[in-house]
Amino acid sequence: MTINQKSKPLLAVLAIVLLLLPFFIDALLGRGWVRIADFAMLYIMLALGLNIVVGYAGLLDLGYIAFFAVGAYCYALTGSPHLASAFPLLFPHGIHLSFWVVLPLAALLAGGFGVLLGAPTLRLRGDYLAIVTLGFGEIIRIFLNNLNAPLNLTNGPQGISRIDPVNVAGAPLNATQQILGVTLPSVHLYFYLFLAFTALVVFTSRRLEKSRIGRAWMAIREDEIAASAMGINTRNLKLLAFAMGAMFGGVSGALFAGFQGFVSPESFSLMESVMVLCMVVLGGMGNIAGVILGSVLLALLPEVLRHGVVPLQQALFGKMIIDPESLRMLLFGGALVVMMLYRPAGLLPSRVRRRELDTDEVAETV
Amino acid sequence: MNSISASPLLQFSSISKQFGGLSALSDVSLHIRRGEIYGLIGPNGAGKTTLFNVITGLYQASAGEFQFNGKNYQSCKPHVLARAGIARTFQNIRLFANLSALENVMIGRHVRTKTGVIGALLRNRAARHEERAIAERARELLDYVGITKPHQTLARHLSYGEQRRLEIARALATDPLLLALDEPAAGMNATETESLKTLLQTIRASGITVLLIEHDVKLIMVLCDRVAVLDYGKKIAEGIPDEVRRKPAVIAAYLGGSDD
Amino acid sequence: MEIFFQQIVNGLVQGSVYALVALGYTMVYGILGLINFAHGEVVMIGAMLALSSLNAMLGWGMPPLLALPLSLAFTMLGCMALGYGIERIAYRPLRHAPRLAPLITAIGVSIVLQNLAMMVWGRQYHAFPQMIANNTHTLAGAIINDVQIIIFITALAIMAGLMVVVHRTRLGRAMRAVAEDQHAAQLMGVDINRVISITFMLGSALAAVAGLMVSANYGLAHYYMGFLLGLKAFTAAVLGGIGNLRGAMLGGLLLGLIESLGAGYIGDLTGGFMGSNYQDVFAFFVLIAVLVLRPSGLLGERLAERA
CATH class of the missing domain: 3.40.50.300 (P-loop containing nucleotide triphosphate hydrolases)
Structure with missing residues (x-):
């Protein structure tokens, strides 16, 4: 196992801190920030999914958010009254499947889209994949925007609202619950739900990374020709990476829909794909801790800009010159360029390089 | 015969x-x-x-x-x-430069091993056993071709002659x-x-x-x-x-x- | 039948603009083997610069026939400088880096350009000034106006000019040599960096013209217009065979036709299920279809998968 005896107490401390975190945030910064923390975890899951594709297998997916959208609309359609109002004859009461039934479906559907998109493009050079995924992300959005007529499948730009909350053990997470005498508001409940899923995603990433499959992905990333000469079926493994990443996206999408109770095409723009890519690149491609750091930093950035830059501009110039949204995108774009030029390995030094520093045999971890 | x-x-x-x-x-x-x-x-x-x-x-x-x-x-x-x-080396060395020497050779074992995603996630007995065997064989091969540097050294930090040897070890790993x-x-x-x-x-x-x-x-x-x-x-x-x-x-x- | 001819005319005009942009992708790809993701944004900046400079000059009371060429020259210079800068900052330092790196910087540059444009020109649509009496003519039942005729003819003339440059001049020979084998070209005394810079500048100049044409044709410009336009022009380049100049021209015109005929008839084809609001998805399906069926494109001989 990868967790050795020394790190066990550390892990326990980390777990306790994370479990108490929503209460600290609530007390120190206010409940709104717990919600921001919830979103940050959604981004961590998304970024770790993209990390499998970009970081491990070295494939640039620029439409990653489309898989998030697939997952989100999957739950939105099955868990809201929308189908009942759009097709009263077919679904007089809507579908209203349990979240826990839809979740694997959403993952499979997103993974299926990943395979459909990857199969024709993955045998070509990497840059084709980048551009096809870029187009795909946009196409999904066009369809979501326009599939409200003549059949109202997606409700168009208005989006789908009144999505059922996630239920855990019969208790809906959108209401305050009492557990063992502790009062837990909705954002706290979702915090724990997302924390569990994030832990699962981190665990999955780690296990994959240190496996035969993960090594094959990295071999493809490093040198595709050498990898295939070593007997790696590069096409299938790339497809696998692509599908795995897409599944992570689908899962986070379904969680997002349940949490928000509302989805609309606006949440799935190209800029969101770029933001997730930025999280991966900033933290360090292929490095789980780095990707988590990158996600947290960039998920907090808009809030920092909103609370810092706006008043600052007001104070300095008496008015707002740059709105925080475009400043954020400028920073993202600039960060992508600067990171690639000066620190391609990301903010956190990569696992391999760190490991190289200690001369111990690694494979103790096996 | x-x-x-x-x-x-x-x-x-x-x-x-x-x-x-x-x-x-x-x-x-x-x-x-x-x-x-x-x-x-x-x-x-x-x-x-x-x-x-x-x-x-x-x-x-x-x-x-x-x-x-x-x-x-x-x-x-x-x-x-x-x-x-058929295993090969390349005229202008093509190692997995940012992976360790050991990992390079372990990747050579890919074609003779079979743990998939499920095995990787569950890390069941078969998977653990195979993973141990891969690492063991890879270390043997590194010794066999005479790479004395720590096995964790990144491939690109090896000397030229060692890189050539590492390529041979990686090729040999495919049996x-x-x-x-x-x-x-x-x-x-x-x-x-x-x-x-x-x-x-x-x-x-x-x-x-x-x-x-x-x-x-x-x-x-x-x-x-x-x-x-x-x-x-x-x-x-x-x-x-x-x-x-x-x-x-x-x-x-x-x-x-x-x-x- | 009138609809048919009308869509042909629209398609050819739009296609000639795609072709100009596609040439920029294909030239850079031919020489560096790199997709210049930021190219679509150069077109957008071109449209914005053209619009602003035209409005300013017309505002000073300059006659349109003087303002237009001056503004075009200004726009081309601006875009050439931009193209040069993009190559120097985002691509040149990464020429020997892993493939992923220049793709990521290109995305970064696109985002920066888009948001800078939004800060300078705002989120609103900008109207293209009406300068000439835009007479319309009827041709086989299709309506075509002067602006469209000018766009089409200018685009063809520019493409012919580019072919002359590439095939008849020293510079063109150097470009072809670098595309064939960078190392050998260098040994033969070709200044590779210079050739690459010039290629970027040439592509950006075409993008500037295309930007002016798009905004003149639709009468509008917007900070977000570069993204889809770039995607479509890239599709055109792939359709024709990326790296192949004639292919880019053919692909551009063809894509324009496919798109416009598709948009004209999609309602009938799908029994009214999909309308012309799906126009933007055609290019994407063309791209996928080409990649599946003939990744080397219509005129391409180069392998899409280079060792």
Whole structure:
């Protein structure tokens, strides 16, 4: 196992801190920030999914958010009254499947889209994949925007609202619950739900990374020709990476829909794909801790800009010159360029390089 | 001995390869016997590396037949040929530069192991067992080729000679029947070349057939059981080194336009 | 039948603009083997610069026939400088880096350009000034106006000019040499960096013209227009065979036709299920279809998968 005896107490401390975190945030910064923390975890899951594709297998997916959208609309359609109002004859009461039934479906559907998109493009050079995924992300959005007529499948730009909350053990997470005498508001409940899923995603990433499959992905990333000469079926493994990443996206999408109770095409723009890519690149491609750091930093950035830059501009110039949204995108774009030029390995030094520093045999971890 | 093991390991019948209008290989026939060290020489641009790339599936032959271990391998992908038992190194080293030496060799075991996603996630007994065996075999191979640096060293931080050896270790990890080496001694000093020679002899003694492209004619002459000479995409001679060396066509080709 | 001819005319005009942009992708790809993701944004900046400079000059009371060429020259210079800068900052330092790196910087540059444009020109649509009496003519039942005729003819003339440059001049020879084999070209005394810079500048100049044409044709410009336009022009380049100049022109015109005929008839084809609001998805399906069926494109001989 990868967790050795020394790190066990550390892990326990980390777990306790994370479990108490929503209460600290609530007390120190206010409940709104717990919600921001919830979103940050959604981004961590998304970024770790993209990390499998970009970081491990070295494939640039620029439409990653489309898989998030697939997952989100999957739950939105099955868990809201929308189908009942759009097709009263077919679904007089809507579908209203349990979240826990839809979740694997959403993952499979997103993974299926990943395979459909990857199969024709993955045998070509990497840059084709980048551009096809870029187009795909946009196409999904066009369809979501326009599939409200003549059949109202997606409700168009208005989006789908009144999505059922996630239920855990019969208790809906959108209401305050009492557990063992502790009062837990909705954002706290979702915090724990997302924390569990994030832990699962981190665990999955780690296990994959240190496996035969993960090594094959990295071999493809490093040198595709050498990898295939070593007997790696590069096409299938790339497809696998692509599908795995897409599944992570689908899962986070379904969680997002349940949490928000509302989805609309606006949440799935190209800029969101770029933001997730930025999280991966900033933290360090292929490095789980780095990707988590990158996600947290960039998920907090808009809030920092909103609370810092706006008043600052007001104070300095008496008015707002740059709105925080475009400043954020400028920073993202600039960060992508600067990171690639000066620190391609990301903010956190990569696992391999760190490991190289200690001369111990690694494979103790096996 | 049954008929398969008596037949040549690799049989090339009238292989041609064209790039656009350019003929890189024309009508080359040769065979490599089991257990021998077979050398391939020729001036620059004679088509040695092209031939190599056809053997390892990187290029598809335009015409001709190619048999390996009793089976036909027309237009197969590299990974299929690797599975069939052909492993190679590259003229300009192609290691997985940002992975450790150990990981490089472990990746070579990919084709002979089978843990999938489920195994990776559950890390059940079979998966753990296989993973341990992979690492163990990889460490053995690193020692076997004589890499003394810590196994965690990144491939790109190894010395030039070590990188060449690491490529050989990685290729050996695929359990090949045929080990194809593209100029393994290029850029090596005399000591390094000498130890490479010993290594290749050890590898042959372990029962692996070796195909060697080399510029260093001296090395070819002492090491190889048989040699073929290519010039302008054609085979101009084949036989035991001493005979080949004396053929007028070979002498002409080498005096004609080469650095040796 | 009138609809048919009308869509042909619209398609050819739009296609000639795609062709100009596609040439920029294909030239850079031919020489560096790199997809210049930021190219679409150069077109957008071109449209914005053209619009602003035209409005300014017309505002000073300059006659349109003087303002137009001046503004075009200004726009071309601006875009050439931009193209040069993009190559120097985002691509040149990464020429020997892993493939992923320049793709990521290109995305970064696109985002920066888009948001800079939004800060300078705002989120609103900008109207293209009406300068000439835009007479319309009827041709086989299809309506075509002067602006469209000018766009089509200018585009063809520029493409012909580019072919002359590439095939008849020293510079063109150097470009072809670098595309064939960078190392050998360098040994023969070709200044590779210079050739690459010039290629980027040439492509950006075409993008500037295309930007002016798009905004003149639709009468509008917007900070987000570069993204889809770039995607479509890239599709055109792939359709024709990326790296092949004639292919880019053919692909551009063809894509324009496919798109416009598709948009004209999609309602009938799908029984009214999909309308012309799906126009933007055609290019994408063309791209996928080409990649599946013939990745080397219509005129391309180069392998899409280079070792």
